[in-house]
Amino acid sequence: MTVGEKVFQVFLIVFIVFLCVMMLYPFIHMLAVSFSTPTEAIRPGLHLFPLEFSLDAYKNAFSSNQIWVGFGNTIFRTVVGTILALVFMSLTAYPLSKKYLPHRTFFTLLIVFTMFFQGGLIPTYLLIKEVGLMDSRLVYVLAPPFFISTFSLLILRNFFMQIPAELEESAKMDGASDIKILFSIILPLSKPILATVGLWMAVNQWNSWFDGLLYIQDTDKMVLQTYLRRLVIENNTQEMQAMMDQTGGQDVVPESIKAATIMLATIPILVVYPFLQKYFTKGIFIGSVKG
Structure with a gap:
Protein backbone atom coordinates (compact mmCIF):
# COMPACT_ATOMS: atom_id res chain seq x y z
CA MET A 1 0.00 0.00 0.00
CA LEU A 55 -27.83 -8.16 42.75
CA ASP A 56 -30.56 -6.36 44.72
CA ALA A 57 -31.80 -4.42 41.68
CA TYR A 58 -32.37 -7.62 39.71
CA LYS A 59 -34.01 -9.30 42.72
CA ASN A 60 -36.46 -6.41 42.93
CA ALA A 61 -37.05 -6.38 39.18
CA PHE A 62 -37.70 -10.13 39.04
CA SER A 63 -40.09 -9.84 41.99
CA SER A 64 -42.30 -7.32 40.18
CA ASN A 65 -45.49 -8.76 38.70
CA GLN A 66 -45.67 -5.99 36.09
CA ILE A 67 -42.25 -6.95 34.71
CA TRP A 68 -43.40 -10.54 34.13
CA VAL A 69 -46.72 -9.42 32.65
CA GLY A 70 -44.84 -7.13 30.28
CA PHE A 71 -42.44 -9.93 29.37
CA GLY A 72 -45.32 -12.26 28.57
CA ASN A 73 -47.09 -9.72 26.37
CA THR A 74 -43.82 -8.81 24.61
CA ILE A 75 -42.97 -12.45 23.91
CA PHE A 76 -46.50 -13.00 22.60
CA ARG A 77 -46.34 -10.09 20.18
CA THR A 78 -42.80 -10.94 19.07
CA VAL A 79 -43.40 -14.63 18.38
CA VAL A 80 -46.95 -14.46 17.00
CA GLY A 81 -46.38 -11.18 15.17
CA THR A 82 -43.20 -12.37 13.47
CA ILE A 83 -44.74 -15.68 12.37
CA LEU A 84 -47.88 -14.03 11.00
CA ALA A 85 -45.83 -11.37 9.23
CA LEU A 86 -43.62 -13.96 7.53
CA VAL A 87 -46.59 -16.08 6.46
CA PHE A 88 -48.64 -13.25 4.99
CA MET A 89 -45.68 -11.48 3.40
CA SER A 90 -44.65 -14.78 1.77
CA LEU A 91 -48.19 -15.32 0.49
CA THR A 92 -48.08 -11.82 -1.03
CA ALA A 93 -44.51 -11.84 -2.32
CA TYR A 94 -44.74 -15.22 -4.07
CA PRO A 95 -47.40 -14.30 -6.68
CA LEU A 96 -45.76 -10.90 -7.18
CA SER A 97 -42.55 -12.69 -8.16
CA LYS A 98 -44.28 -14.40 -11.11
CA LYS A 99 -44.19 -12.68 -14.49
CA TYR A 100 -47.40 -14.39 -15.55
CA LEU A 101 -49.42 -12.73 -12.77
CA PRO A 102 -51.96 -10.38 -14.44
CA HIS A 103 -51.26 -6.70 -13.70
CA ARG A 104 -48.21 -7.60 -11.63
CA THR A 105 -46.57 -4.22 -12.22
CA PHE A 106 -49.69 -2.37 -11.11
CA PHE A 107 -49.96 -4.34 -7.85
CA THR A 108 -46.25 -3.90 -7.15
CA LEU A 109 -46.43 -0.14 -7.69
CA LEU A 110 -49.50 0.01 -5.49
CA ILE A 111 -47.58 -1.67 -2.69
CA VAL A 112 -44.50 0.51 -3.23
CA PHE A 113 -46.75 3.59 -3.05
CA THR A 114 -47.47 2.80 0.61
CA MET A 115 -43.77 3.15 1.44
CA PHE A 116 -43.91 6.86 0.67
CA PHE A 117 -47.52 7.84 1.34
CA GLN A 118 -49.45 6.61 4.36
CA GLY A 119 -52.76 7.39 5.97
CA GLY A 120 -51.26 8.98 9.06
CA LEU A 121 -51.72 8.54 12.77
CA ILE A 122 -55.30 9.75 13.18
CA PRO A 123 -56.85 7.63 10.37
CA THR A 124 -54.93 4.60 11.66
CA TYR A 125 -56.21 5.20 15.19
CA LEU A 126 -59.79 5.53 13.94
CA LEU A 127 -59.40 2.34 11.92
CA ILE A 128 -58.12 0.39 14.93
CA LYS A 129 -61.01 1.73 16.99
CA GLU A 130 -63.67 0.88 14.41
CA VAL A 131 -62.51 -2.72 13.93
CA GLY A 132 -62.58 -3.33 17.68
CA LEU A 133 -58.87 -3.80 18.37
CA MET A 134 -58.61 -1.15 21.08
CA ASP A 135 -57.30 -2.56 24.36
CA SER A 136 -56.76 -5.96 22.76
CA ARG A 137 -53.52 -7.95 22.50
CA LEU A 138 -54.34 -8.62 18.85
CA VAL A 139 -53.59 -4.99 18.07
CA TYR A 140 -49.90 -5.77 18.55
CA VAL A 141 -49.83 -8.27 15.69
CA LEU A 142 -52.56 -6.98 13.37
CA ALA A 143 -52.07 -3.22 13.45
CA PRO A 144 -49.76 -1.48 10.96
CA PRO A 145 -46.85 -1.19 10.41
CA PHE A 146 -45.81 -4.54 11.93
CA PHE A 147 -48.33 -6.88 10.29
CA ILE A 148 -46.78 -6.41 6.85
CA SER A 149 -43.63 -4.41 6.09
CA THR A 150 -43.55 -3.12 2.52
CA PHE A 151 -39.76 -3.05 2.34
CA SER A 152 -39.43 -6.60 3.69
CA LEU A 153 -42.14 -7.80 1.32
CA LEU A 154 -40.19 -6.45 -1.66
CA ILE A 155 -37.01 -8.10 -0.39
CA LEU A 156 -38.87 -11.42 -0.21
CA ARG A 157 -40.28 -10.91 -3.69
CA ASN A 158 -36.82 -10.25 -5.13
CA PHE A 159 -35.45 -13.36 -3.45
CA PHE A 160 -38.26 -15.56 -4.79
CA MET A 161 -37.45 -14.28 -8.29
CA GLN A 162 -33.96 -15.81 -7.98
CA ILE A 163 -35.27 -19.35 -7.54
CA PRO A 164 -35.16 -21.28 -10.85
CA ALA A 165 -38.55 -21.65 -12.48
CA GLU A 166 -37.67 -25.23 -13.51
CA LEU A 167 -38.20 -26.38 -9.92
CA GLU A 168 -41.79 -25.18 -9.98
CA GLU A 169 -42.43 -26.54 -13.45
CA SER A 170 -41.30 -30.03 -12.46
CA ALA A 171 -43.43 -29.87 -9.31
CA LYS A 172 -46.49 -28.82 -11.32
CA MET A 173 -45.93 -31.75 -13.68
CA ASP A 174 -46.18 -33.99 -10.63
CA GLY A 175 -49.51 -32.38 -9.74
CA ALA A 176 -48.40 -29.95 -7.00
CA SER A 177 -50.54 -26.86 -6.42
CA ASP A 178 -49.15 -23.35 -5.98
CA ILE A 179 -49.65 -23.51 -2.20
CA LYS A 180 -47.87 -26.88 -2.10
CA ILE A 181 -44.99 -25.47 -4.15
CA LEU A 182 -44.69 -22.42 -1.93
CA PHE A 183 -44.55 -24.29 1.39
CA SER A 184 -42.70 -27.41 0.18
CA ILE A 185 -40.15 -25.92 -2.24
CA ILE A 186 -39.92 -22.13 -2.17
CA LEU A 187 -39.91 -21.46 1.57
CA PRO A 188 -37.42 -24.25 2.45
CA LEU A 189 -35.05 -22.76 -0.14
CA SER A 190 -35.59 -19.28 1.30
CA LYS A 191 -34.28 -19.84 4.83
CA PRO A 192 -31.60 -17.09 4.60
CA ILE A 193 -34.03 -14.35 3.61
CA LEU A 194 -36.75 -15.62 5.96
CA ALA A 195 -34.27 -15.54 8.84
CA THR A 196 -33.18 -12.03 7.87
CA VAL A 197 -36.68 -10.62 7.53
CA GLY A 198 -37.78 -12.52 10.63
CA LEU A 199 -34.98 -10.91 12.60
CA TRP A 200 -36.04 -7.46 11.42
CA MET A 201 -39.65 -8.07 12.35
CA ALA A 202 -38.77 -9.62 15.71
CA VAL A 203 -36.53 -6.69 16.68
CA ASN A 204 -39.21 -4.18 15.65
CA GLN A 205 -41.86 -6.08 17.57
CA TRP A 206 -39.71 -6.42 20.65
CA ASN A 207 -38.69 -2.75 20.76
CA SER A 208 -42.08 -1.28 19.91
CA TRP A 209 -43.81 0.80 22.57
CA PHE A 210 -45.80 3.47 20.74
CA ASP A 211 -48.71 1.26 19.69
CA GLY A 212 -49.08 0.02 23.27
CA LEU A 213 -49.16 3.62 24.45
CA LEU A 214 -51.87 4.50 21.91
CA TYR A 215 -54.16 1.49 21.92
CA ILE A 216 -53.75 -0.20 25.32
CA GLN A 217 -55.16 1.07 28.62
CA ASP A 218 -55.23 -2.18 30.60
CA THR A 219 -51.90 -2.62 32.41
CA ASP A 220 -52.28 -6.41 32.20
CA LYS A 221 -52.00 -6.11 28.40
CA MET A 222 -49.10 -3.67 28.43
CA VAL A 223 -45.83 -4.76 26.80
CA LEU A 224 -42.50 -4.46 28.55
CA GLN A 225 -41.25 -1.55 26.40
CA THR A 226 -44.28 0.61 27.16
CA TYR A 227 -43.91 -0.09 30.86
CA LEU A 228 -40.19 0.65 30.60
CA ARG A 229 -40.92 3.98 28.95
CA ARG A 230 -43.27 4.96 31.76
CA LEU A 231 -40.66 3.90 34.28
CA VAL A 232 -37.58 5.50 32.71
CA ILE A 233 -38.42 8.25 30.24
CA GLU A 234 -41.55 9.63 31.87
CA ASN A 235 -39.88 9.09 35.27
CA ASN A 236 -43.18 7.89 36.65
CA THR A 237 -42.71 8.07 40.43
CA GLN A 238 -45.97 6.21 41.07
CA GLU A 239 -44.84 3.25 38.95
CA MET A 240 -41.45 3.23 40.65
CA GLN A 241 -42.91 3.49 44.15
CA ALA A 242 -45.46 0.76 43.43
CA MET A 243 -42.69 -1.48 42.15
CA MET A 244 -40.49 -0.84 45.20
CA ASP A 245 -43.41 -1.33 47.60
CA GLN A 246 -44.38 -4.59 45.92
CA THR A 247 -40.86 -5.97 46.04
CA GLY A 248 -39.81 -4.55 49.39
CA GLY A 249 -37.58 -1.95 47.77
CA GLN A 250 -34.76 -2.40 50.27
CA ASP A 251 -31.15 -1.64 49.40
CA VAL A 252 -32.05 -0.28 45.95
CA VAL A 253 -32.45 3.13 44.35
CA PRO A 254 -34.56 4.06 41.30
CA GLU A 255 -31.44 4.37 39.14
CA SER A 256 -30.39 0.75 39.70
CA ILE A 257 -33.94 -0.57 39.16
CA LYS A 258 -34.24 1.38 35.91
CA ALA A 259 -30.88 0.02 34.73
CA ALA A 260 -31.82 -3.56 35.64
CA THR A 261 -35.16 -3.26 33.85
CA ILE A 262 -33.45 -1.90 30.73
CA MET A 263 -31.03 -4.84 30.77
CA LEU A 264 -33.88 -7.33 31.13
CA ALA A 265 -35.59 -5.76 28.11
CA THR A 266 -32.43 -5.63 25.98
CA ILE A 267 -30.54 -8.86 26.57
CA PRO A 268 -33.13 -11.38 25.25
CA ILE A 269 -33.19 -9.92 21.74
CA LEU A 270 -29.37 -9.73 21.74
CA VAL A 271 -29.18 -13.44 22.56
CA VAL A 272 -31.26 -14.34 19.49
CA TYR A 273 -29.05 -12.51 17.00
CA PRO A 274 -26.00 -14.86 16.97
CA PHE A 275 -28.20 -17.80 15.96
CA LEU A 276 -29.44 -15.91 12.88
CA GLN A 277 -26.21 -14.09 12.01
CA LYS A 278 -25.05 -16.75 9.53
CA TYR A 279 -28.17 -16.13 7.43
CA PHE A 280 -28.21 -12.35 7.75
CA THR A 281 -25.56 -11.20 5.26
CA LYS A 282 -26.42 -13.82 2.67
CA GLY A 283 -30.14 -13.15 2.90
CA ILE A 284 -30.02 -9.36 2.57
CA PHE A 285 -27.47 -9.52 -0.27
CA ILE A 286 -29.32 -12.05 -2.42
CA GLY A 287 -32.72 -10.52 -1.70
CA SER A 288 -31.71 -7.05 -2.85
CA VAL A 289 -29.76 -7.64 -6.06
CA LYS A 290 -32.70 -8.02 -8.41
CA GLY A 291 -35.65 -5.66 -8.78
Whole structure:
Protein backbone atom coordinates (compact mmCIF):
# COMPACT_ATOMS: atom_id res chain seq x y z
CA MET A 1 0.00 0.00 0.00
CA THR A 2 1.06 3.59 -0.58
CA VAL A 3 1.62 6.02 2.30
CA GLY A 4 -1.77 7.62 1.66
CA GLU A 5 -3.52 4.25 1.74
CA LYS A 6 -1.77 3.33 5.01
CA VAL A 7 -2.81 6.65 6.60
CA PHE A 8 -6.38 6.12 5.44
CA GLN A 9 -6.32 2.55 6.82
CA VAL A 10 -5.17 3.78 10.23
CA PHE A 11 -7.75 6.57 10.23
CA LEU A 12 -10.48 4.08 9.29
CA ILE A 13 -9.51 1.69 12.10
CA VAL A 14 -9.42 4.49 14.68
CA PHE A 15 -12.78 5.80 13.51
CA ILE A 16 -14.42 2.37 13.68
CA VAL A 17 -13.00 1.70 17.16
CA PHE A 18 -14.25 5.11 18.32
CA LEU A 19 -17.68 4.38 16.83
CA CYS A 20 -17.82 0.99 18.57
CA VAL A 21 -16.92 2.57 21.90
CA MET A 22 -19.60 5.22 21.46
CA MET A 23 -22.22 2.54 20.80
CA LEU A 24 -21.08 0.15 23.53
CA TYR A 25 -20.58 2.62 26.37
CA PRO A 26 -24.30 3.30 27.10
CA PHE A 27 -24.88 -0.47 27.31
CA ILE A 28 -21.82 -0.98 29.55
CA HIS A 29 -22.84 1.97 31.73
CA MET A 30 -26.35 0.62 32.32
CA LEU A 31 -24.98 -2.88 32.94
CA ALA A 32 -22.54 -1.55 35.56
CA VAL A 33 -25.22 0.53 37.29
CA SER A 34 -27.64 -2.41 37.39
CA PHE A 35 -25.06 -4.51 39.31
CA SER A 36 -24.05 -1.71 41.67
CA THR A 37 -25.02 -0.92 45.24
CA PRO A 38 -27.23 2.15 45.83
CA THR A 39 -24.24 4.32 46.76
CA GLU A 40 -22.34 3.33 43.63
CA ALA A 41 -25.42 3.55 41.38
CA ILE A 42 -26.07 7.21 42.18
CA ARG A 43 -22.40 8.17 41.89
CA PRO A 44 -21.92 10.68 39.05
CA GLY A 45 -19.37 10.00 36.36
CA LEU A 46 -18.30 7.01 34.28
CA HIS A 47 -19.48 3.52 35.15
CA LEU A 48 -17.45 0.90 33.31
CA PHE A 49 -17.83 -1.86 35.92
CA PRO A 50 -19.50 -2.09 39.34
CA LEU A 51 -17.06 -1.04 42.05
CA GLU A 52 -19.48 -2.37 44.68
CA PHE A 53 -21.30 -5.43 43.36
CA SER A 54 -24.95 -6.10 44.19
CA LEU A 55 -27.83 -8.16 42.75
CA ASP A 56 -30.56 -6.36 44.72
CA ALA A 57 -31.80 -4.42 41.68
CA TYR A 58 -32.37 -7.62 39.71
CA LYS A 59 -34.01 -9.30 42.72
CA ASN A 60 -36.46 -6.41 42.93
CA ALA A 61 -37.05 -6.38 39.18
CA PHE A 62 -37.70 -10.13 39.04
CA SER A 63 -40.09 -9.84 41.99
CA SER A 64 -42.30 -7.32 40.18
CA ASN A 65 -45.49 -8.76 38.70
CA GLN A 66 -45.67 -5.99 36.09
CA ILE A 67 -42.25 -6.95 34.71
CA TRP A 68 -43.40 -10.54 34.13
CA VAL A 69 -46.72 -9.42 32.65
CA GLY A 70 -44.84 -7.13 30.28
CA PHE A 71 -42.44 -9.93 29.37
CA GLY A 72 -45.32 -12.26 28.57
CA ASN A 73 -47.09 -9.72 26.37
CA THR A 74 -43.82 -8.81 24.61
CA ILE A 75 -42.97 -12.45 23.91
CA PHE A 76 -46.50 -13.00 22.60
CA ARG A 77 -46.34 -10.09 20.18
CA THR A 78 -42.80 -10.94 19.07
CA VAL A 79 -43.40 -14.63 18.38
CA VAL A 80 -46.95 -14.46 17.00
CA GLY A 81 -46.38 -11.18 15.17
CA THR A 82 -43.20 -12.37 13.47
CA ILE A 83 -44.74 -15.68 12.37
CA LEU A 84 -47.88 -14.03 11.00
CA ALA A 85 -45.83 -11.37 9.23
CA LEU A 86 -43.62 -13.96 7.53
CA VAL A 87 -46.59 -16.08 6.46
CA PHE A 88 -48.64 -13.25 4.99
CA MET A 89 -45.68 -11.48 3.40
CA SER A 90 -44.65 -14.78 1.77
CA LEU A 91 -48.19 -15.32 0.49
CA THR A 92 -48.08 -11.82 -1.03
CA ALA A 93 -44.51 -11.84 -2.32
CA TYR A 94 -44.74 -15.22 -4.07
CA PRO A 95 -47.40 -14.30 -6.68
CA LEU A 96 -45.76 -10.90 -7.18
CA SER A 97 -42.55 -12.69 -8.16
CA LYS A 98 -44.28 -14.40 -11.11
CA LYS A 99 -44.19 -12.68 -14.49
CA TYR A 100 -47.40 -14.39 -15.55
CA LEU A 101 -49.42 -12.73 -12.77
CA PRO A 102 -51.96 -10.38 -14.44
CA HIS A 103 -51.26 -6.70 -13.70
CA ARG A 104 -48.21 -7.60 -11.63
CA THR A 105 -46.57 -4.22 -12.22
CA PHE A 106 -49.69 -2.37 -11.11
CA PHE A 107 -49.96 -4.34 -7.85
CA THR A 108 -46.25 -3.90 -7.15
CA LEU A 109 -46.43 -0.14 -7.69
CA LEU A 110 -49.50 0.01 -5.49
CA ILE A 111 -47.58 -1.67 -2.69
CA VAL A 112 -44.50 0.51 -3.23
CA PHE A 113 -46.75 3.59 -3.05
CA THR A 114 -47.47 2.80 0.61
CA MET A 115 -43.77 3.15 1.44
CA PHE A 116 -43.91 6.86 0.67
CA PHE A 117 -47.52 7.84 1.34
CA GLN A 118 -49.45 6.61 4.36
CA GLY A 119 -52.76 7.39 5.97
CA GLY A 120 -51.26 8.98 9.06
CA LEU A 121 -51.72 8.54 12.77
CA ILE A 122 -55.30 9.75 13.18
CA PRO A 123 -56.85 7.63 10.37
CA THR A 124 -54.93 4.60 11.66
CA TYR A 125 -56.21 5.20 15.19
CA LEU A 126 -59.79 5.53 13.94
CA LEU A 127 -59.40 2.34 11.92
CA ILE A 128 -58.12 0.39 14.93
CA LYS A 129 -61.01 1.73 16.99
CA GLU A 130 -63.67 0.88 14.41
CA VAL A 131 -62.51 -2.72 13.93
CA GLY A 132 -62.58 -3.33 17.68
CA LEU A 133 -58.87 -3.80 18.37
CA MET A 134 -58.61 -1.15 21.08
CA ASP A 135 -57.30 -2.56 24.36
CA SER A 136 -56.76 -5.96 22.76
CA ARG A 137 -53.52 -7.95 22.50
CA LEU A 138 -54.34 -8.62 18.85
CA VAL A 139 -53.59 -4.99 18.07
CA TYR A 140 -49.90 -5.77 18.55
CA VAL A 141 -49.83 -8.27 15.69
CA LEU A 142 -52.56 -6.98 13.37
CA ALA A 143 -52.07 -3.22 13.45
CA PRO A 144 -49.76 -1.48 10.96
CA PRO A 145 -46.85 -1.19 10.41
CA PHE A 146 -45.81 -4.54 11.93
CA PHE A 147 -48.33 -6.88 10.29
CA ILE A 148 -46.78 -6.41 6.85
CA SER A 149 -43.63 -4.41 6.09
CA THR A 150 -43.55 -3.12 2.52
CA PHE A 151 -39.76 -3.05 2.34
CA SER A 152 -39.43 -6.60 3.69
CA LEU A 153 -42.14 -7.80 1.32
CA LEU A 154 -40.19 -6.45 -1.66
CA ILE A 155 -37.01 -8.10 -0.39
CA LEU A 156 -38.87 -11.42 -0.21
CA ARG A 157 -40.28 -10.91 -3.69
CA ASN A 158 -36.82 -10.25 -5.13
CA PHE A 159 -35.45 -13.36 -3.45
CA PHE A 160 -38.26 -15.56 -4.79
CA MET A 161 -37.45 -14.28 -8.29
CA GLN A 162 -33.96 -15.81 -7.98
CA ILE A 163 -35.27 -19.35 -7.54
CA PRO A 164 -35.16 -21.28 -10.85
CA ALA A 165 -38.55 -21.65 -12.48
CA GLU A 166 -37.67 -25.23 -13.51
CA LEU A 167 -38.20 -26.38 -9.92
CA GLU A 168 -41.79 -25.18 -9.98
CA GLU A 169 -42.43 -26.54 -13.45
CA SER A 170 -41.30 -30.03 -12.46
CA ALA A 171 -43.43 -29.87 -9.31
CA LYS A 172 -46.49 -28.82 -11.32
CA MET A 173 -45.93 -31.75 -13.68
CA ASP A 174 -46.18 -33.99 -10.63
CA GLY A 175 -49.51 -32.38 -9.74
CA ALA A 176 -48.40 -29.95 -7.00
CA SER A 177 -50.54 -26.86 -6.42
CA ASP A 178 -49.15 -23.35 -5.98
CA ILE A 179 -49.65 -23.51 -2.20
CA LYS A 180 -47.87 -26.88 -2.10
CA ILE A 181 -44.99 -25.47 -4.15
CA LEU A 182 -44.69 -22.42 -1.93
CA PHE A 183 -44.55 -24.29 1.39
CA SER A 184 -42.70 -27.41 0.18
CA ILE A 185 -40.15 -25.92 -2.24
CA ILE A 186 -39.92 -22.13 -2.17
CA LEU A 187 -39.91 -21.46 1.57
CA PRO A 188 -37.42 -24.25 2.45
CA LEU A 189 -35.05 -22.76 -0.14
CA SER A 190 -35.59 -19.28 1.30
CA LYS A 191 -34.28 -19.84 4.83
CA PRO A 192 -31.60 -17.09 4.60
CA ILE A 193 -34.03 -14.35 3.61
CA LEU A 194 -36.75 -15.62 5.96
CA ALA A 195 -34.27 -15.54 8.84
CA THR A 196 -33.18 -12.03 7.87
CA VAL A 197 -36.68 -10.62 7.53
CA GLY A 198 -37.78 -12.52 10.63
CA LEU A 199 -34.98 -10.91 12.60
CA TRP A 200 -36.04 -7.46 11.42
CA MET A 201 -39.65 -8.07 12.35
CA ALA A 202 -38.77 -9.62 15.71
CA VAL A 203 -36.53 -6.69 16.68
CA ASN A 204 -39.21 -4.18 15.65
CA GLN A 205 -41.86 -6.08 17.57
CA TRP A 206 -39.71 -6.42 20.65
CA ASN A 207 -38.69 -2.75 20.76
CA SER A 208 -42.08 -1.28 19.91
CA TRP A 209 -43.81 0.80 22.57
CA PHE A 210 -45.80 3.47 20.74
CA ASP A 211 -48.71 1.26 19.69
CA GLY A 212 -49.08 0.02 23.27
CA LEU A 213 -49.16 3.62 24.45
CA LEU A 214 -51.87 4.50 21.91
CA TYR A 215 -54.16 1.49 21.92
CA ILE A 216 -53.75 -0.20 25.32
CA GLN A 217 -55.16 1.07 28.62
CA ASP A 218 -55.23 -2.18 30.60
CA THR A 219 -51.90 -2.62 32.41
CA ASP A 220 -52.28 -6.41 32.20
CA LYS A 221 -52.00 -6.11 28.40
CA MET A 222 -49.10 -3.67 28.43
CA VAL A 223 -45.83 -4.76 26.80
CA LEU A 224 -42.50 -4.46 28.55
CA GLN A 225 -41.25 -1.55 26.40
CA THR A 226 -44.28 0.61 27.16
CA TYR A 227 -43.91 -0.09 30.86
CA LEU A 228 -40.19 0.65 30.60
CA ARG A 229 -40.92 3.98 28.95
CA ARG A 230 -43.27 4.96 31.76
CA LEU A 231 -40.66 3.90 34.28
CA VAL A 232 -37.58 5.50 32.71
CA ILE A 233 -38.42 8.25 30.24
CA GLU A 234 -41.55 9.63 31.87
CA ASN A 235 -39.88 9.09 35.27
CA ASN A 236 -43.18 7.89 36.65
CA THR A 237 -42.71 8.07 40.43
CA GLN A 238 -45.97 6.21 41.07
CA GLU A 239 -44.84 3.25 38.95
CA MET A 240 -41.45 3.23 40.65
CA GLN A 241 -42.91 3.49 44.15
CA ALA A 242 -45.46 0.76 43.43
CA MET A 243 -42.69 -1.48 42.15
CA MET A 244 -40.49 -0.84 45.20
CA ASP A 245 -43.41 -1.33 47.60
CA GLN A 246 -44.38 -4.59 45.92
CA THR A 247 -40.86 -5.97 46.04
CA GLY A 248 -39.81 -4.55 49.39
CA GLY A 249 -37.58 -1.95 47.77
CA GLN A 250 -34.76 -2.40 50.27
CA ASP A 251 -31.15 -1.64 49.40
CA VAL A 252 -32.05 -0.28 45.95
CA VAL A 253 -32.45 3.13 44.35
CA PRO A 254 -34.56 4.06 41.30
CA GLU A 255 -31.44 4.37 39.14
CA SER A 256 -30.39 0.75 39.70
CA ILE A 257 -33.94 -0.57 39.16
CA LYS A 258 -34.24 1.38 35.91
CA ALA A 259 -30.88 0.02 34.73
CA ALA A 260 -31.82 -3.56 35.64
CA THR A 261 -35.16 -3.26 33.85
CA ILE A 262 -33.45 -1.90 30.73
CA MET A 263 -31.03 -4.84 30.77
CA LEU A 264 -33.88 -7.33 31.13
CA ALA A 265 -35.59 -5.76 28.11
CA THR A 266 -32.43 -5.63 25.98
CA ILE A 267 -30.54 -8.86 26.57
CA PRO A 268 -33.13 -11.38 25.25
CA ILE A 269 -33.19 -9.92 21.74
CA LEU A 270 -29.37 -9.73 21.74
CA VAL A 271 -29.18 -13.44 22.56
CA VAL A 272 -31.26 -14.34 19.49
CA TYR A 273 -29.05 -12.51 17.00
CA PRO A 274 -26.00 -14.86 16.97
CA PHE A 275 -28.20 -17.80 15.96
CA LEU A 276 -29.44 -15.91 12.88
CA GLN A 277 -26.21 -14.09 12.01
CA LYS A 278 -25.05 -16.75 9.53
CA TYR A 279 -28.17 -16.13 7.43
CA PHE A 280 -28.21 -12.35 7.75
CA THR A 281 -25.56 -11.20 5.26
CA LYS A 282 -26.42 -13.82 2.67
CA GLY A 283 -30.14 -13.15 2.90
CA ILE A 284 -30.02 -9.36 2.57
CA PHE A 285 -27.47 -9.52 -0.27
CA ILE A 286 -29.32 -12.05 -2.42
CA GLY A 287 -32.72 -10.52 -1.70
CA SER A 288 -31.71 -7.05 -2.85
CA VAL A 289 -29.76 -7.64 -6.06
CA LYS A 290 -32.70 -8.02 -8.41
CA GLY A 291 -35.65 -5.66 -8.78
